[in-house]
Amino acid sequence: MTNTDSAPLKRSHSTPLRLGIAGLGTVGIGVIRLLRAHTALITQRTGRSLEIVAVSARNRQRDRGEDLSAFRWHEDPLSLASDPDVDVVVELIGGANNPARKLVTTALENGKAVVTANKALIALHGAHLAQLSAEHNAPLYYEAAVAGVVPAVKVVREALAGDQLTQLGGIMNGTCNFILSEMEETGRAFGDVLKEAQEKGFAEADPSTDVDGWDTAHKLAILTGIAFQPIDFESLDVRGIRGVTSPDIAYTKELGYRIKLLGVAHRTKDGGVDASVQPCLVPLNSGLAQVGGAFNALTTVGAFSGAVTLSGQGAGEGPTATAVMADLIDLGRGHHLPLWGQQPPEKAALCVPSDTVEGAYYLRLSLADNVTEESINALLDEHKIPLKHASLRKEANGSLHFVCVTHPVLAGTLHSTLYALGRHESLSTAPLALKIEAMP
Numbered sequence: 001m002t003n004t005d006s007a008p009l010k011r012s013h014s015t016p017l018r019l020g021i022a023g024l025g026t027v028g029i030g031v032i033r034l035l036r037a038h039t040a041l042i043t044q045r046t047g048r049s050l051e052i053v054a055v056s057a058r059n060r061q062r063d064r065g066e067d068l069s070a071f072r073w074h075e076d077p078l079s080l081a082s083d084p085d086v087d088v089v090v091e092l093i094g095g096a097n098n099p100a101r102k103l104v105t106t107a108l109e110n111g112k113a114v115v116t117a118n119k120a121l122i123a124l125h126g127a128h129l130a131q132l133s134a135e136h137n138a139p140l141y142y143e144a145a146v147a148g149v150v151p152a153v154k155v156v157r158e159a160l161a162g163d164q165l166t167q168l169g170g171i172m173n174g175t176c177n178f179i180l181s182e183m184e185e186t187g188r189a190f191g192d193v194l195k196e197a198q199e200k201g202f203a204e205a206d207p208s209t210d211v212d213g214w215d216t217a218h219k220l221a222i223l224t225g226i227a228f229q230p231i232d233f234e235s236l237d238v239r240g241i242r243g244v245t246s247p248d249i250a251y252t253k254e255l256g257y258r259i260k261l262l263g264v265a266h267r268t269k270d271g272g273v274d275a276s277v278q279p280c281l282v283p284l285n286s287g288l289a290q291v292g293g294a295f296n297a298l299t300t301v302g303a304f305s306g307a308v309t310l311s312g313q314g315a316g317e318g319p320t321a322t323a324v325m326a327d328l329i330d331l332g333r334g335h336h337l338p339l340w341g342q343q344p345p346e347k348a349a350l351c352v353p354s355d356t357v358e359g360a361y362y363l364r365l366s367l368a369d370n371v372t373e374e375s376i377n378a379l380l381d382e383h384k385i386p387l388k389h390a391s392l393r394k395e396a397n398g399s400l401h402f403v404c405v406t407h408p409v410l411a412g413t414l415h416s417t418l419y420a421l422g423r424h425e426s427l428s429t430a431p432l433a434l435k436i437e438a439m440p
Contacts, residue, residue, distance in 0.1 A: 017051070018051050022089065022103055023056075023057060025092065030321030031090065031321045035050060052071055053072060053086060055073060056074040077099050078106055088115060088328065090324065090328070091121075096118075096125065104121065108136050115324055117142070122218075123218035126221075126230060127230060130339035141331065142339075144323035145222060146172065146219045146223060147219065147314050148315050149322050152298045153222070156341075158341070164267075167264070171314075172296055172314070173210050174293075176240075177292070179197055180279075184253070184258070212242070213277040216262075217233070220264075228267055228273045229348075232348045232351070236275055237277070240261070244279055244434075257284060257436065259281060260288055262288070263275075273349060273351055278435060282438075287440060294315070295312065296312065297310065297312075298311075299440060360408050361436060362403075363431060364402070364432045365404075366428045366429040367400045373390075373402065388404075390403070415433075
């Protein structure tokens, strides 16, 4: 809906929409550069000018490659939220907690619109922020929080608002996609490629948020909240890519699949939500399998819209700044949408327990010396794991792997089997199971 009474829109469209930017890292400086490069174009498309009037960052003396002397400087980012000359607070500090959380809540309480790229903040505190946004008639936009330049939020919240989605998911972390793509192309080990990703700036010094799946989980929680219903983040099943090896990538490709870290959510038959983040096998001919490098992609499936796939750069100065600017242009035009695109329920929903979900899996069991294929088949049969395909693979270093694809099986049954196998003398290392995700 469009609301012309919201706080940043009370002033005439002939006057500038005044921006205060908190956080002058890669994205913050990118927003400044983008606005300066396309001032006339943005004014024409918005119907009014966008003007940066104030900024805030931890180090005022740092050379950021842009002249910031024209902007009022706030040493404390919270004072930006109370600046009477700021219509829109652009929060680019990051992190689910303070100062970012306090900045956004204070801005909304003061009736100011907020644009943020903070995925963790929306995923973990979206319910409270949605309430503040509604109470104070202050819009909160967050397109840049999910998939960079890919308009994931806008597509799910607006373009597909007339359809009931049954499924959504995709590649939402460029770091993991880069690592898996490089492992496939070069045959190198996870650790080697991770080190390269850190050297290229794709991964942080502490890469756990990316490679352990939490970055993807934040983004999936946001999209699930829009498409289905807000979910309790703690109920989301999250697994990363550390256990994936180069032999796994080679084996699965021979079987007609490619490994991707996916965030996926399904609407269940009884109206619940099955959501998870984990490395999955996708068919080589699927849209998601074609997305390589540090790119992101989102696929949605709806009863009337069918399958829709979007892909683009998921991070970086230009792509993320472009997503921030799209929200600012929407605000300048007078658009005001509820945070989730609808009035949220009073309480977030729990995801369906992952152990109750059925699916087919790829299994790789690293065998100890002198273990036969027959003994492993018997062990899996004992645990009622139905096999569709199985074979023994011997690596150049002499290691022996039992590789198989299962028929659909309950995740709980599989996990209890893997636990038992992990303690069995037949295996030399912990087993690996990857779900087969048949997305379009």
